[in-house]
Amino acid sequence: MLITQINSAEIKVGIESVKSLRDGSVQIETGSVQETETLTNCIKDKLGDKIGTHIQRPRKPRLKTMNIPEEISTDNIEDTIMAQYTEIDTGKGEIIPKFIYETKRHTRNIVIEVNSQTRMKLIENKVKIGLINCNIEDYLVAVRCFKCSRFYHRTSNCRGQ
Numbered sequence: 811m812l813i814t815q816i817n818s819a820e821i822k823v824g825i826e827s828v829k830s831l832r833d834g835s836v837q838i839e840t841g842s843v844q845e846t847e848t849l850t851n852c853i854k855d856k857l858g859d860k861i862g863t864h865i866q867r868p869r870k871p872r873l874k875t876m877n878i879p880e881e882i883s884t885d886n887i888e889d890t891i892m893a894q895y896t897e898i899d900t901g902k903g904e905i906i907p908k909f910i911y912e913t914k915r916h917t918r919n920i921v922i923e924v925n926s927q928t929r930m931k932l933i934e935n936k937v938k939i940g941l942i943n944c945n946i947e948d949y950l951v952a953v954r955c956f957k958c959s960r961f962y963h964r965t966s967n968c969r970g971q
Contacts, residue, residue: 812836815856816849823849871929872908872949875920879940884910887920887939894938904928921949 818825823845829837840846850863875887882890884907891905906923913919924932936943 811857812853812861816852818849821848821852823852825849870906870923870925872921872923873929873932874947874949875922875937875939876945876947877917877942878910878920878944879942880918882918882920882939884908884920887922890939891937895932 813828824841826839826841827837828839831837838849840849846865850865853861853863878887887907888902888905904925905928908921908923910918910920932946933948937946938944
């Protein structure tokens, strides 16, 4: 239905690939953001009541702030970092706290989500939170394949070999 109703040459959109997914949905890749928005608007106009659209946005990087003090929580971490680290020129809501976890050595770490510019500023320096200098690293989750026992990052594929 999508291929018969939408003519990509008519709306001047270059479609790079069309994939059918397991859940019955269709993934369409275009060359640029403007082409994606043009295609989305055309689908909504012609097939709005029959087909829903969703534009996939890139995820923001997550950072792990290690060894945070006890008085820091997910509610006040953004204000604390912004007050003590004045080189970051971001607005309110740019540092999004996700969760706090405790390690085996009973130190508290917090995972925050930031944009790419803020990530670059935070990664290159230690951040002082309260009276403690805290290291900041990328927060990556290693997933284990139970077919081949390899560890791999969430975005890559493991073929079970």
